Amino acid sequence: MTNENKNHDKFLHEENKIREVEAPDGSIIKVDPLNDYFLTDRPVVREPKNKVVEKFLNWARAESLWVLGFGTGCGSIEIPPLVTPRFDAYRFGVQMRPTPRQSNVFIISGYLAVKTLKRVIRTYEQMQGPKYVLALGSCTINGGMYWDSYNTINRLDHFIPVDVYVAGCMPRPEALLAGFAKLKERIKAGRAEGANEYAEKFDWYKANQKKIINDWNMPDYNW
Amino acid sequence: MENIIKDIQNRFEVSDIVNQRDNITFVTCEKEKTIALITHMKKNLGFKHFVLMTAVDWIEDGLFQLTYILNNPKKKLDVAIRTFISRENATMETAHKLWKQVSTYQRELKEMFGIDFPGSPRVNESFILEGWNDIPPYRRDFQTKEYAEKTYFPRPGRKTNDPSEYMKKNMS
């Protein structure tokens, strides 16, 4: 796969345009930043190991959910109370991590503007599989109160695979804890294969994403 | 307040003076005189604080209304200055030299209404909408609902009710 670099695209940033640079020895080199500076590989499907081992590993994955602390919408204000004495999500093995590389659970907390969606996709792709998405609030299901907005997406599951939806506007932290419980059930049953699904239906997801995000300016798959 | 209004009335021929509250007055000024009026109010009348700047689309009259709200922190007074510009080729003189933050408002207005402010820093960069391809979304001829249904994969099965009739049915 190569990253499509449409030089005529009016939203292509200056630093991503195909250009010619002069090397120190005087020769002219053609640089295509999107293909030269980034990897161009597609995500691949990782098959689960044999049944018994996978069951144990899934149990470990379910009991150790590392959440990415990236507040994407108004619901992000419901996440900090989780670690306070009143709700104490640490009891259930839920911990906050500051970087996408180390987290497994991505909480999409509410509405997503197109601008945020771009960052969400980037972040989701940087997480290491198996990874899970917990969509919080009505806005992620059908747009919620922003369903006819000019800049807010309606259905999150058209852009990244979603494991658990928590309905409400906004759901209370208890509902979020219930969502974690549901997610654990799903992982233990071996049904939370969002990363593989993303790899399988990669073209469909990319087409949907690119339909909305005109200002793409990043590689097709962000490692 | 009255002295201030009288002063700017004499100097800049402002019209349509509306006293919203004791400390808030709306005035209307001609497009060409607006920046001079704002400069005068900042330099000489103590309106040091720029509260906000916004636009209204009067599509029937073919006009955009720009509103600048200024605040006098010492006397605790607000004056809102309205000015009307044509909807076709909407351009307005920039005011970013008086307050730096005005350029951000102008950038937003350029994106949302398509009002141009020549000379304002970064006015052509995208503000909230990245890669917007349609007419500016806050213009009233922009069909928001149609655009959303066309673009954002609406989930089938959503029911909508007219609020007034729905409440009438439920209240009776």
Place this chain on the structure above:
Amino acid sequence: MDIATKLFYVFLGLFIVLNWGMLMSATMRKIGARIAGRYGIPFYQPWIDLVKLYSLRDSITHGVMFYLGPVFRLAGGLGMFLFMPMIFGSEYFSNFSFAGDLVLIMYFQFFGMLGMALGASEGAHPYSAIGISRGLSQFTTIEVPMTLAIISLAIQYHTLSISDIVAAQQGGIMNWTLFTNPFATIAAMLSLLGAFGHSPFNLVKAPNEIPIGPPTEYHSSFLGVLRTNAAILHVVEAVLFMNLFFGGATSWLELIIKSFLIYFWSVFVGVVFPRFRIEQSVQWFLKIPLLFGVIAIIIFM
């Protein structure tokens, strides 16, 4: 004793140290939670985390040094363990300690940090680089009072062998370095706070500062190696201080009690005091701990 038996006991000791280290870190987080009024993690959470980290399906790399960073870090922890006499008088758990092991252990303490610097900078993440520069500058200043205290011990006991230092402290609590050389003990115990990296001095790896510093880019099994090393390192550091200042241990039970108390000292300070900024902690280490270290040297000159 032939080398096979030796290796068997080394690995047995490593196994005990690793699990004790995990349990200690869980205990520390539990104590922190109870002080905050929370129930906290279950005590077996670190093991689950470790299993999960090693079992993630994806792991991407940024090059050879990126692989080697965690390996160097683990080598630092293992190196400290290998040359550390764990149980005094025990033929089996003295590991590979020899006459000059104290110097080697001091070196290994810094070695992991340097390896981490190389690996994290290959990750090319700007936060990793900032984290590394902060970590190195803080660790350099931690080393100063600690080294002074250890030089003071070397002058006092005329040896650089940890086994000999432990042997000299046997025969009653009043023979401990804690009482024979209190200034060196104070200097070392203050620098220990930084070496463990708990609250006043945890800016380098704190999740809510610049995202967790050096390991920003590390994930899955890379992070698993780092976590394994952290568990080993915590116990070995505590054992080092136990050997140098608190009379060593003659049984595993004594080792566990003493190392827990030493560890608890840093946890106790950690839950009471808020976090220092990096320049504050650098200045702090170069004031009182340094002063005590210099006094400890002058006394035994």
